[in-house]
Amino acid sequence: xxxxxxxxxxxxxxxxxxxxxxxxxxxxxxxxxxxxxxxxxxxxxxxxxxxxxxxxxxxxxxxxxxxxxxxxxxxxxxxxxxxxxxxxxxxxxxxxxxxxxxxxxxxxxxxxxxxxxxxxxxxxxxxxxxxxxxxxxxxxxxxxxxxxxxxxxxxxxxxxxxxxxxxxxxxxxxxxxxxxxxxxxxxxxxxxxxxxxxxxxxxxxxxxxxxxxxxxxxxxxxxxxxxxxxx
Amino acid sequence: xxxxxxxxxxxxxxxxxxxxxxxxxxxxxxxxxxxxxxxxxxxxxxxxxxxxxxxxxxxxxxxxxxxxxxxxxxxxxxxxxxxxxxxxxxxxxxxxxxxxxxxxxxxxxxxxxxxxxxxxxxxxxxxxxxxxxxxxxxxxxxxxxxxxxxxxxxxxxxxxxxxxxxxxxxxxxxxxxxxxxxxxxxxxxxxxxxxxxxxxxxxxxxxxxxxxxxxxxxxxxxxxxxxxxxxxxxxxxxxxxxxxxxxxxxxxxxxxxxxxxxxxxxxxxxxxxxxxxxxxxxxxxxxxxxxxxxxxxxxxxxxxxxxxxxxxxxxxxxxxxxxxxxxxxxxxxxxxxxxxxxxxxxxxxxxxxxxxxxxxxxxxxxxxxxxxxxxxxxxxxxxxxxxxxxxxxxxxxxxxxxxxxxxxxxxxxxxxxxxxxxxxxxxxxxx
Numbered sequence: 070x071x072x073x074x075x076x077x078x079x080x081x082x083x084x085x086x087x088x089x090x091x092x093x094x095x096x097x098x099x100x101x102x103x104x105x106x107x108x109x110x111x112x113x114x115x116x117x118x119x120x121x122x123x124x125x126x127x128x129x130x131x132x133x134x135x136x137x138x139x140x141x142x143x144x145x146x147x148x149x150x151x152x153x154x155x156x157x158x159x160x161x162x163x164x165x166x167x168x169x170x171x172x173x174x175x176x177x178x179x180x181x182x183x184x185x186x187x188x189x190x191x192x193x194x195x196x197x198x199x200x201x202x203x204x205x206x207x208x209x210x211x212x213x214x215x216x217x218x219x220x221x222x223x224x225x226x227x228x229x230x231x232x233x234x235x236x237x238x239x240x241x242x243x244x245x246x247x248x249x250x251x252x253x254x255x256x257x258x259x260x261x262x263x264x265x266x267x268x269x270x271x272x273x274x275x276x277x278x279x280x281x282x283x284x285x286x287x288x289x290x291x292x293x294x295x296x297x298x299x300x
Numbered sequence: 301x302x303x304x305x306x307x308x309x310x311x312x313x314x315x316x317x318x319x320x321x322x323x324x325x326x327x328x329x330x331x332x333x334x335x336x337x338x339x340x341x342x343x344x345x346x347x348x349x350x351x352x353x354x355x356x357x358x359x360x361x362x363x364x365x366x367x368x369x370x371x372x373x374x375x376x377x378x379x380x381x382x383x384x385x386x387x388x389x390x391x392x393x394x395x396x397x398x399x400x401x402x403x404x405x406x407x408x409x410x411x412x413x414x415x416x417x418x419x420x421x422x423x424x425x426x427x428x429x430x431x432x433x434x435x436x437x438x439x440x441x442x443x444x445x446x447x448x449x450x451x452x453x454x455x456x457x458x459x460x461x462x463x464x465x466x467x468x469x470x471x472x473x474x475x476x477x478x479x480x481x482x483x484x485x486x487x488x489x490x491x492x493x494x495x496x497x498x499x500x501x502x503x504x505x506x507x508x509x510x511x512x513x514x515x516x517x518x519x520x521x522x523x524x525x526x527x528x529x530x531x532x533x534x535x536x537x538x539x540x541x542x543x544x545x546x547x548x549x550x551x552x553x554x555x556x557x558x559x560x561x562x563x564x565x566x567x568x569x570x571x572x573x574x575x576x577x578x579x580x581x582x583x584x585x586x587x588x589x590x591x592x593x594x595x596x597x598x599x600x601x602x603x604x605x606x607x608x609x610x611x612x613x614x615x616x617x618x619x620x621x622x623x624x625x626x627x628x629x630x631x632x633x634x635x636x637x638x639x640x641x642x643x644x645x646x647x648x649x650x651x652x653x654x655x656x657x658x659x660x661x662x663x664x665x666x667x668x669x670x671x672x673x674x675x676x677x678x679x680x681x682x683x684x685x686x687x688x689x690x691x692x693x694x695x696x697x698x699x700x701x702x703x704x705x706x707x708x709x710x711x712x713x714x715x716x717x718x719x720x721x722x723x724x725x726x727x728x729x730x731x
Contacts, residue, residue, distance in 0.1 A: 133723040138635070159640040166638015173726070177633040181313035182306070189301040194638035248726070 087149065089114045089244050089276035090135055094144035097130055105130045107144070110294065114149075114243065117267055117277040119286045122296030128280045131296065132248055135278070136169055137161030149243055166195045170237030170275070172266065174249040176229050178221040184208070184232050185217040188239045195240030207235040211269070227258070234265060238273045245270050247279045251286065263289040303643070307651040314623075318655060321615050325659020326666060328608030329702060333667030335602050336694045341671075343591060346372070349487045350583035352422050355569060357386050358554040363581035364589060370401055370554035371583055373411045373487055377403050378579070380551035385577055387555075394564035395557050397422055402499040403553040405459035405470070410445045412459045412475075412492045414499030414552075420481075422556055423488050429453060430479030436497040439475040443483035444490045444679075451477050459492075459502065470502050496552065609702065612659060613709040620652050620713035631717050632725040645718040652710020660702050664695070 088111055095107035105127035112118045122128050133139040134146050137153045140161075146153045149168060153161055171177075178187050188204045208214040211231040213224075221229055237245050247266055251259035263279070263286060270277040279286055311318040350371050358366040359379030368375035383400065390398030399422050402414035413419070417432055430453040433440050441451060451457060455477045461468040475494060483489055559565060565582065572580035624631075631644055639647070 129727045130723070133726070136636070138723045138726070159642070162635065162638055162640040165636070171636045175629075177629055177636075179306075179630050179633065181309040182301075186301050186305070186309065190306065191637050193301050194634065194643075196638065 087114045088112065088147070089116070089149060090278065091147040092135070092144070093147075095134065095141050095146060096143040097127075097134060097139065097141055105134070107131070112244075112276055112278060114276055115271070115274055117270065117279070117290050118294065119279040119281065119290040120294045120296055121281060121284060121286060123282055126296045128282070128296055129248065132246055132278075132280050136171070136246060137165045163196060167197065167240070168243050170240070170242040170245040172233050172237045172245065172247040172250050174252050176221070176233035178229060178233060178236070180221050183218050183220055184213065184224070187221070187232065188236050191236045191239050195242075197240045203241070204235075204239055207239055208232075210272075211235050211265075230262060231265070234269055238269055238275065241273065242275055244276045244278065245273075247277065247281075249281050249283070250279060251281060251283045256285065259283065259285050260289070303647050303650055304654070306647060307654050310623075310651055311654060314619075317619050321612065321619055321655045322659045322662065324608065324612035324615050325656055325706075326662040328605055328610075328612045329660050329663020329698075330666040330670070331605035331608060332602065332698055333664055333695060334670055335598055335605060336692050336698065337667065337671050338674075339594070339598050340692050340694070342594065343587075346587045346590065348485065350587060351486075352424065352558055353556045353583055354559045354565065355557040355572075356554055356581050356583065357381065357389060357557065357572065357578050358581070360579045363579065364586050366554065366579060366581045367583050367586040369403070370556065371487070373403075373413075373491065377553045380553055381555075381578055383550040383552045386552060389568075389572060389578070390555060390557065392568070394560055394568055396560040397558040399556045400496060400552045401554045401556065402496050402551075404499060404503060405461055407445075407457055407459050407475075407492055408449055410442070410449070410490055410492050412439070412494060412499070414494055414496040416496065419493065419556070422558060423484060423486060425481055425484050425488060427479040428482040430477070433478055433493065433495050433498075436495055436501050437473060437475050438478045438498070439492050439494045440479040440481060441477055442481050442489040442491045442493075445492055446480040453477050453479060473502055496550075500550065609705070613656070613705050616652050616655050616706065617709040617712060619655070620648065620710060621716070624648075624713055624716050628720055628725045631720045632722045635720070635722040636726070641718050644720065645714045648714035648717040649707075649710050652713065653706060656702070656706030656710065660699070660706070664699075 090110065090112040092107055092110040094109075095105065097105045120128060120131060130139065134141055134153075135148065137146075137148070137156070138161075140158075141154050148164070151164060153164070156164060178184075179190065182190060185204065185208075188207070189199065189201075192199050192204070205214065208217055211234060213228055213231045213235065216224060216228055216232070221232070224232065237247075245266070250266060251262050254262060266277060266279070267289065277290075279290060350367075353371055356366055356370045358370055358377070359381050361378035365375050366378050369377045386398075386400065389395065390400075397418050399415050399419040401419075403411060405412040420426060420432070427440055428443075430440070439457075441449070446452065449457070456474040457477070458469050458471045458474045461470070475492070475498065481488060481493075557568075559568070569580040569582060572578050631648075634644055634647065635641075
């Protein structure tokens with residue numbers, strides 16, 4: 070999906086599409102140093118957005134705040150209308166498990182588990198009902214169903230990536246966060262990965278937030294936001 | 301996918317390390333359990349065999365040897381004593397029952413014991429098959445003797461001098477089996493009982509006394525014996541007439557006594573030992589002495605087994621703690637997927653507990669299986685049955701201690717997992 074298409078989708082005349090993420094006057098610091106200050110950020114449901122910035126600009130901190138892994142010191146983070154700052158740490162854990170899926174550069178599949186079990190664990194931790202048919206559908210859709218009994222160490226990079234994408238969607242989340250999904254890939258693979266993420270999240274009806282320092286992402290995702298720069 | 305399955309999958313991912321941890325815990329646990337069971341059963345057996353026997357009279361020498369030879373039939377006798385001297389004490393008012401023992405021969409490793417019916421009363425056993433011995437060279441077999449030798453009433457066998465078959469065989473005077481005792485699970489099962497006269501006859505004491513032991517305060521017993529004697533065949537009467545002579549000069553090996561009242565323990569042994577010609581030894585005291593000697597060895601073994609368990613717990617701790625470093629990413633991922641801190645803590649804890657508990661369960665199984673094997677071997681070799689699969693009270697205490705130690709050794713790394721800084725770990729490991 071091109072950035073122009075994304076923009077036109079963002080301008081779709083939907084009277085008031087619910088917001089996937091709303092960030093207001095956000096600040097976070099490690100010690101005395103403020104590493105992140107954010108006036109406003111919004112991501113609508115079922116839309117895709119990228120946040121681009123150089124290493125150390127606070128991208129990961131932003132992701133962790135949106136995912137509820139960190140609690141904001143100032144301002145608010147709302148995900149699907151839930152103010153994460155008002156939740157306890159374990160409530161945020163449960164909320165994250167239920168509503169958010171993750172894709173990391175290094176996939177972070179659990180090495181001791183098979184592909185199937187990695188997805189089953191994600192379903193369990195999301196507190197949703199175990200749905201084997203959804204696992205099967207996703208793995209078939211991503212063309213890795215035949216690999217379901219393999220361990221991550223027996224997968225190629227591309228296969229592992231597909232499995233990681235499947236895991237991020239297996240509990241039917243409303244938001245998928247991809248942290249540096251293309252950083253170590255060549256142009257062709259980066260293009261494929263972004264296409265895959267956009268396609269699968271769109272089909273699953275989930276919003277997509279890609280956080281990266283990789284400027285190639287701009288070519289794919291329209292609603293770009295550059296951290297530290299004026300919007 | 302459950303937490304148990306996740307823990308199991310993680311353990312299977314490093315099979316050698318997991319196997320070593322489990323093996324260490326298994327060996328440590330099994331060692332301690334075997335020591336507990338063995339010492340309990342050893343004590344049980346010692347106590348059971350000596351039950352009902354308050355004092356043993358015998359020749360001067362080691363009291364332990366006297367008890368071992370006369371009660372447990374596991375050592376050579378200390379020597380012979382005068383039957384008259386022993387009988388004098390047996391007739392004391394403070395004595396309820398007294399059974400003389402005359403040892404010296406054996407059959408296929410089973411000791412032949414010359415005694416009287418009082419001996420059966422001491423062990424509270426009556427003849428199951430056939431009848432008790434009445435005439436010289438009649439024998440009643442313990443249950444294990446009958447089973448292993450295949451002998452049955454009316455069969456004949458010849459005793460050999462000493463405790464091995466290599467001794468002189470008294471082939472010219474074979475015994476006739478007249479009865480078999482039921483299993484008692486005591487040393488009696490492995491004895492061949494006969495009259496004192498049989499033993500005296502075989503060892504050249506033709507001038508013996510066939511009277512059974514007079515038991516002070518047991519006139520019924522005497523009357524009964526007399527009554528039975530009158531019913532015997534003429535041949536036996538003649539024999540008795542021949543042998544019912546002067547008992548002076550006869551010797552026996554030992555005399556087992558049971559007190560009429562516990563108060564006798566205060567005075568009788570001291571009086572007997574003070575006179576000088578006999579030795580009196582009390583089984584409870586000798587059992588205590590034996591157990592304290594054995595206990596020293598057991599303490600050493602027990603300490604070694606605890607070292608093994610300590611090593612096993614350290615090993616579980618080290619395995620989990622060491623794995624934390626390269627599993628920080630996995631733990632962070634679990635949190636990303638929605639696991640709470642406490643769930644991550646229990647995931648790590650269950651992994652450690654799974655290792656320990658597998659080792660503990662295997663250790664208990666191994667120990668009990670070993671005891672069953674030892675018991676089967678002992679039963680075949682010595683007829684002592686320990687086979688019951690009972691659970692000693694000390695095992696419950698051990699199990700609780702082991703679970704507590706395992707919990708602690710797994711809880712420390714689990715606490716580290718609990719404290720994992722997810723955001724920082726993800727930032728560091730997603731580069």
